[in-house]
Amino acid sequence: MSNPSILILAGDGIGPEVMGEVKKIINWYGDKRDLSFDVSEDLVGGCAYDKHGTPLHDDTMAKAQEVDAVLLGAVGGPQYDDLDFSVKPERGLLRLRKEMDLYSNLRPAQCFDALADFSSLKKDVVAGLDIMIVRELTSGIYFGEPRGIFEEGNERVGINTQRYTESEIERVARSAFELARRRGNKVCSMEKANVMESGILWREVVQRVHDTEYQDVELSHMYADAGAMQLCRWPKQFDVIVTDNLFGDLLSDAAAMLTGSLGMLPSASLGAPMENGRPKALYEPVHGSAPDIAGQGKANPIACILSFAMALRYSFDQGAEADRLEAAVEKVLADGVRTADLLADEGVTPVSTSEMGDKIIAAL
Amino acid sequence: MSNPSILILAGDGIGPEVMGEVKKIINWYGDKRDLSFDVSEDLVGGCAYDKHGTPLHDDTMAKAQEVDAVLLGAVGGPQYDDLDFSVKPERGLLRLRKEMDLYSNLRPAQCFDALADFSSLKKDVVAGLDIMIVRELTSGIYFGEPRGIFEEGNERVGINTQRYTESEIERVARSAFELARRRGNKVCSMEKANVMESGILWREVVQRVHDTEYQDVELSHMYADAGAMQLCRWPKQFDVIVTDNLFGDLLSDAAAMLTGSLGMLPSASLGAPMENGRPKALYEPVHGSAPDIAGQGKANPIACILSFAMALRYSFDQGAEADRLEAAVEKVLADGVRTADLLADEGVTPVSTSEMGDKIIAAL
Ligand SMILES: CC(C)[C@H](C(=O)O)[C@@H](O)C(=O)O
Ligand SMILES: CC(C)[C@H](C(=O)O)[C@@H](O)C(=O)O
Numbered sequence: 001m002s003n004p005s006i007l008i009l010a011g012d013g014i015g016p017e018v019m020g021e022v023k024k025i026i027n028w029y030g031d032k033r034d035l036s037f038d039v040s041e042d043l044v045g046g047c048a049y050d051k052h053g054t055p056l057h058d059d060t061m062a063k064a065q066e067v068d069a070v071l072l073g074a075v076g077g078p079q080y081d082d083l084d085f086s087v088k089p090e091r092g093l094l095r096l097r098k099e100m101d102l103y104s105n106l107r108p109a110q111c112f113d114a115l116a117d118f119s120s121l122k123k124d125v126v127a128g129l130d131i132m133i134v135r136e137l138t139s140g141i142y143f144g145e146p147r148g149i150f151e152e153g154n155e156r157v158g159i160n161t162q163r164y165t166e167s168e169i170e171r172v173a174r175s176a177f178e179l180a181r182r183r184g185n186k187v188c189s190m191e192k193a194n195v196m197e198s199g200i201l202w203r204e205v206v207q208r209v210h211d212t213e214y215q216d217v218e219l220s221h222m223y224a225d226a227g228a229m230q231l232c233r234w235p236k237q238f239d240v241i242v243t244d245n246l247f248g249d250l251l252s253d254a255a256a257m258l259t260g261s262l263g264m265l266p267s268a269s270l271g272a273p274m275e276n277g278r279p280k281a282l283y284e285p286v287h288g289s290a291p292d293i294a295g296q297g298k299a300n301p302i303a304c305i306l307s308f309a310m311a312l313r314y315s316f317d318q319g320a321e322a323d324r325l326e327a328a329v330e331k332v333l334a335d336g337v338r339t340a341d342l343l344a345d346e347g348v349t350p351v352s353t354s355e356m357g358d359k360i361i362a363a364l
Numbered sequence: 365m366s367n368p369s370i371l372i373l374a375g376d377g378i379g380p381e382v383m384g385e386v387k388k389i390i391n392w393y394g395d396k397r398d399l400s401f402d403v404s405e406d407l408v409g410g411c412a413y414d415k416h417g418t419p420l421h422d423d424t425m426a427k428a429q430e431v432d433a434v435l436l437g438a439v440g441g442p443q444y445d446d447l448d449f450s451v452k453p454e455r456g457l458l459r460l461r462k463e464m465d466l467y468s469n470l471r472p473a474q475c476f477d478a479l480a481d482f483s484s485l486k487k488d489v490v491a492g493l494d495i496m497i498v499r500e501l502t503s504g505i506y507f508g509e510p511r512g513i514f515e516e517g518n519e520r521v522g523i524n525t526q527r528y529t530e531s532e533i534e535r536v537a538r539s540a541f542e543l544a545r546r547r548g549n550k551v552c553s554m555e556k557a558n559v560m561e562s563g564i565l566w567r568e569v570v571q572r573v574h575d576t577e578y579q580d581v582e583l584s585h586m587y588a589d590a591g592a593m594q595l596c597r598w599p600k601q602f603d604v605i606v607t608d609n610l611f612g613d614l615l616s617d618a619a620a621m622l623t624g625s626l627g628m629l630p631s632a633s634l635g636a637p638m639e640n641g642r643p644k645a646l647y648e649p650v651h652g653s654a655p656d657i658a659g660q661g662k663a664n665p666i667a668c669i670l671s672f673a674m675a676l677r678y679s680f681d682q683g684a685e686a687d688r689l690e691a692a693v694e695k696v697l698a699d700g701v702r703t704a705d706l707l708a709d710e711g712v713t714p715v716s717t718s719e720m721g722d723k724i725i726a727a728l
Contacts, residue, residue, distance in 0.1 A: 076558075090558045120489045120597050141505075141526060141560065148561050155530040158565030162505060162526065166519040192613070194440075194454045196505065197512050201522030226652075228614045229621040232596065233484050249556070250592045250614055257593040288590075 003036045004316055005067040009044040009060070009096075012080075012089060013289025014299035014353075015073025021301035021357030022071060022308045025325070028361050035321065040067070044096070045075030045089035045289075055092030064096055069315040070282040071308060072096075074289035089289075097137050100280045102269035103168065104175040105137040105248065106310070107286060109235070109255035112264060114333040118342060119260025121232075129259055131238045132183065134176040135248025137269055139168045140198075142245045162198050164244065169205040175270070176242035177214040184239030186218045190227040190247055202244065224251065231255050256286050263287055263300035263341045266307035268314050281315045283307040293340075297352040300339040302329055305360060328363035332356070367400045368680055369431040373408040373424070373460075376444075376453060377653025378663035378717075379437025385665035385721030386435060386672045389689070392725050399685065404431070408460070409439030409453035409653075419456030428460055433679040434646040435672060436460070438653035461501050464644045466633035467532065468539040469501040469612065470674070471650060473599070473619035476628060478697035482706060483624025485596075493623055495602045496547065498540040499612025501633055503532045504562075506609045526562050528608065533569040539634070540606035541578035548603030550582045554591040554611055566608065588615065595619050620650050627651055627664035627705045628693075630671035632678050645679045647671040657704075661716040664703040666693055669724060692727035696720070 006026070010019040023039070030036040042048075042060045049055050055075070064070050075089040085091075096102075111119065111129040119126045144161030151157075173189070180187045189206040191199035203221050210219040222230065224247045230237060231254055243251060256265045265287070271280035285303030293299055306329060313322035337359050340350040351359065370390070374383040387403070394400040406412075406424045413419045419439070428434050439453040449455075460466075475483065475493040483490045508525030515521075537553070544551045553570040555563035567585050574583040586594065588611045594601060595618055607615060620629045629651070635644035649667030657663055670693060677686035701723050704714040715723065 085561065085564060088558065094559070120485050122484055122486055125484045144523075149565050152529065156565060157527060157529045158560075158562030159508075160526040160560045160562045162524040163521060165516065165521045192610070194452065195458070196522075196524045197449065198522030198524045200449060201513050201520060225613045225617040228592070228618040229626070232618050232621040246556070246610075247614070249589045250611070253589040254592040254596050254618060257596040262593070 003038045004069070005038040005040070006311075007063050007067040007070045008039060008041045009070060010041070010073040011045040011075045011289065012047055012077050013074050013291045013294040015045075015075070015289055017295070017297065017299050017353050018285065018301040018304035019071065019073045021353060021360075022304050024357050024361060025305060025308060025364075028364060029321070033321065035318065044072065044092045046077050046080045048092055049080065049083065049087055049089065053087070055087055055089050056095050061095065061099060064100060064282075068276075068278055068281075069311045070096065071311065072282055072284040073304065074285065074287065076289045077291040094142065096282060097269060098143060100282065101138055101271045102280060102282055103136060103138045104172050104270045105135040106179070106268040106270065107133040107135060107248075107252040107256070108265065109133060109252070109259050110261065110265070111259040112261050112330065112333055114330070115261050115264070115342065117260075119258060121258055121260070125234065125236075126259060129235055131235060131255065132179055132240045133248060133252040133255060134172060134179065134240060134242045135252055136168065136172040136244050137248075139164055140245035162196065162246070164198050164202060166201065166205050169202050170209055173206045173209040173242060174213070176240050177210065177217050180217045180240040181214075185216070186239035188220045188222055188227070188238055188241050190222050190224045190241060190243040190251065192224050193221070194223055206242065227251060228254060231258065252286070263339070264302045264306065266303050266310050268307070268310040270314060278315055281311065283311045297354060298340045298350070299353045300341050301353050301357050305329065305357070324364065328360050331363045332359045367402045368433070369402040369404070370675075371427050371431040371434045372403060372405045373434060374405070374437040375409040375439045375653065376411055376441050377438050377655045377658040379409075379439070379653055381659070381661065381663050381717050382649065382665040382668035383435065383437045385717060385724075386668050388721050388725060389669060389672060389728075392728060393685070396728075397685065399682065408436065408456045410441050410444045412456055413444065413447065413451055413453065417451070419451055419453050420459050425459065425463060428464060428646075432640075432642055432645070433675045434460065435675065436646055436648040437668060438649065438651065440653045441655040458506065460646060461633060462507060464646065465502055465635045466644060466646055467500060467502045468536050468634045469499040470543070470632040470634065471497040471499060471612075471616040471620070472629065473497060473616070473623050474625065474629070475623040476625050476694060476697055478694070478700075479625050479628070479706065481624075483622060485622055485624070489598065489600075490623060493599055495599060495619065496543055496604045497612060497616040497619060498536065498543060498604060498606045499616055500532065500536040500608050501612075503528055504609035526560065526610070528562050528566060530565065530569050533566050534573055537570045537573040537606060538577070540604050541574065541581050544581045544604040545578075549580070550603035552584045552586055552591070552602055552605050554586050554588045554605060554607040554615065556588050557585070558587055570606065591615060592618060595622065616650070627703070628666045628670065630667050630674050632671070632674040634678060642679055645675065647675045661718060662704045662714070663717045664705050665717050665721050669693065669721070688728065692724050695727045696723045
């Protein structure tokens, strides 16, 4: 049987650095655990634009469709700010999500014990926090038509369209309920059904999927603005949150920041099962390309490493190895090892990106 | 000269209770400061639906257009959850905003010194916090067409449209820059220009208004997801934030919660100047109708009272009286007077809604 295949798209900014540490870990699994992967690499984002004039070449897109998992670093940087919308680095990422049909974006917001003090929230509010935000990723206002900037009378108007079909809502709802069953068995669905008809349909369909297929899971509904508030007030009230593409973008970033562990948080974007039974999948850290610290060996590779742990769990049926890798990260943090982003002002010397990777491998 | 006119729409839930305290204060101003208002009252929201079958009667709408200021309590309650979208309590509020053309929604997120411990954030993160969120309130996805739930093939699709014209962006940007000049002279504009064309137009127009009319004000741009993060991380970096209707809904609620003073926060919704030079205006607390505690004398009237202070400032040219009222609220808080929502578990006895109002009047 051939090895499972991985396509690495390290991207821009700190992407290549943090992905460098993941490559070390992939090699470690091949050497030490007899778990080998066929790894190929390619470009996405600004670096792809620099080479090909497009943030995602068609050949790269085709490769992404073939592999068992894509690992992505980060895209974007100030040198691309003035590019036309259609070739901005982000379009490469959005094209991957859309064409691979990765409709279910899993964003854990977890607070690492060793880092609870690092949150802007009080320790008791975040210590032990472990929630999962399931964000719809292939529809909604990110992709709806009509869209664009149009002339109208003597001025211009900017238009985007929020658009959700019943089946789009159903499949992401299912994915949230399935996850909840393996966790705290609670789902909270968020929309603005008091203002938006698309939110009314969202609420109705999530409720129907619950009532017909997942009555054993506890379901509640919350308006997204109240959801933002409750996340800031007492995030531990939540287990799984399911929401649309745009609300998910804001709410998951807020939740990530609350944990104080932003440089730590991974994500998985999953599609429908392929022939081999595995979902199409892309894994990426929640943080961005951080151009201000790129190339200095300062970046925290943990989010990218934990994204690979999610790949082990969701794409490669290696739940035990995922646990092992996550435990190694926790151990290193508990030992007080810190990259520069994690330093409070206590005179601890930060380790480099690569030292952090080495420590994690040592802990494995 | 006739007295300035006020239309009170107390609405549902705790609305009438908290508005009762504002009425006492209005009377106090007439008796003690020779500052009298012509006050009329009417219905909005669920109570208007119960009486008229619509959450805002045309006659009420007409009255709102005539007065110098509308004071609104809150709308909504579980008994109205199953009403048709078109007659839900919220539609009454949205109709007022739209037909009065109240495009600039001012939402201060302020942390009261006496309450800094009450936030879920660490004290140094919120103590002294004073930011102003300017939310566009009459356009965007709240009102854009097409909207609705439609049949498509063999399923339904929910559609809403985000839509901003240049002039809509211009006028709210101006309102943010004007405010900034009277505060910290800094504006941060938030959108998703990396994903939405309407965000590209937003960014471009805000920048142009800045470059042509407000070069003295410091302007920055941030993606709304990063904005949500930064609000949670270090909100004091902001002075004035300007953003669209939907982002403003989530971001201002998150910011309000961060202060720990949610039951305390007022808002002003302002339109273009009327013949008398005053803007059309509606004032309302940021909190909702809190049906769970309605009618029990437990509600905190401070947000509603501070909304009246904003009315004194923005509609009645009584900045000094607004300061006086705000100082009275701070004094009462500093004295340790607390409604039930503000109690940490320290054995302080809560005061009732009406006692809180009386204490504030005493402090005046
Ligand atoms: C980079 C950007 C297009 C993207 C998004 O808005 O989805 C990012 O913010 C994210 O959350 O993954
Ligand atoms: C009640 C609701 C329609 C309203 C909104 O979404 O604007 C509320 O959340 C607000 O922020 O004033």
